[in-house]
Amino acid sequence: MESAPTLDWVSIASTPLSSAELTTWATRANCGAVVTFCGMVRDNSHDLEEIEALEYETDVELAERRIVDIIAEARIRWTNLGAIAIHHRMGRVELSESAVVIVVSAPHRGPAFEAAAFCIDAVKSCVPMWKRELWQGGSAWSEEGRAIMKVQEMPSLEPDPETSSARTQ
Amino acid sequence: MARLLLLGPAREAAGIGNDEIDGNSVTEVLQEAVRRYGTGFEDVLRISQIWINGEPGESRTSVGPHDQIAVLPPISGGCN
Numbered sequence A: 001m002e003s004a005p006t007l008d009w010v011s012i013a014s015t016p017l018s019s020a021e022l023t024t025w026a027t028r029a030n031c032g033a034v035v036t037f038c039g040m041v042r043d044n045s046h047d048l049e050e051i052e053a054l055e056y057e058t059d060v061e062l063a064e065r066r067i068v069d070i071i072a073e074a075r076i077r078w079t080n081l082g083a084i085a086i087h088h089r090m091g092r093v094e095l096s097e098s099a100v101v102i103v104v105s106a107p108h109r110g111p112a113f114e115a116a117a118f119c120i121d122a123v124k125s126c127v128p129m130w131k132r133e134l135w136q137g138g139s140a141w142s143e144e145g146r147a148i149m150k151v152q153e154m155p156s157l158e159p160d161p162e163t164s165s166a167r168t169q
Numbered sequence B: 001m002a003r004l005l006l007l008g009p010a011r012e013a014a015g016i017g018n019d020e021i022d023g024n025s026v027t028e029v030l031q032e033a034v035r036r037y038g039t040g041f042e043d044v045l046r047i048s049q050i051w052i053n054g055e056p057g058e059s060r061t062s063v064g065p066h067d068q069i070a071v072l073p074p075i076s077g078g079c080n
Helices: A019-026 A060-077 A109-126 B009-014 B026-037 B039-046
Strands: A008-013 A033-040 A051-058 A084-089 A091-094 A098-106 A129-135 A138-141 B002-006 B018-021 B049-052 B068-072
Touching: A008 A060, A019 A033, A019 A084, A019 A098, A033 A109, A051 A060, A051 A084, A060 A084, A060 A109, A084 A109, A098 A109, B002 B009, B002 B026, B009 B026, B009 B039, B018 B026, B026 B039, B026 B049, B026 B068
Parallel strands: A008 A084, B002 B068
Antiparallel strands: A033 A098, A051 A091, A051 A129, A084 A098, A129 A138, B002 B018, B049 B068
16 A cells, blocks of 8 residues: 555545555544544445446546545534545455545544545546446446536535435445 | 536446547537437437536536537435
């Protein structure tokens, strides 16, 4: 892994992600909370139940620029955060591997949880990233298509009946 | 002339991810791209966003050889 930066760490790479390493990196003497979110490849999606892997496609420069914007916006909305890391895989990612890891540290748990939730929601909505589902003998682009949002347009965090159950898993 | 970046379903429909296409505006470049890649690409283009040099842009924007036009179809989310 490359030399780690001090406060914000953005990466899009084809190599496996280490949530443990990022959690250790984000641990700071003045932070009592470190929240780590791992987005995993699962074997089902909508009407598909035998997914073997996902394949992520992006332009690294465009995507990393958007992730930098996400972190900047998080620091505007929560002014006392410690370290923030957002790492995303590209290319083929196998079942039960992490496709994305987000780590946020803060002096207290409230802002750490909220900022981490904001970051993953923003990654899903604002980063130019396409996901192809692969199964035995076939593949297709994921069908949950939506237009890419500007980071500043992300709504503030409110419980959403459609996503709150997924968010608590 | 501008550099064209095609991603995801746009790349798949065009059969190419990067190209250089003549044209003085985004509209002219994309019209030539449709002529070059066909109706499958046109269908994807119709539902895509256009970014110019990394930011959302307008189709009437003038472009030169150093400008990048990215065709970005609807996204499917980066993870669960």
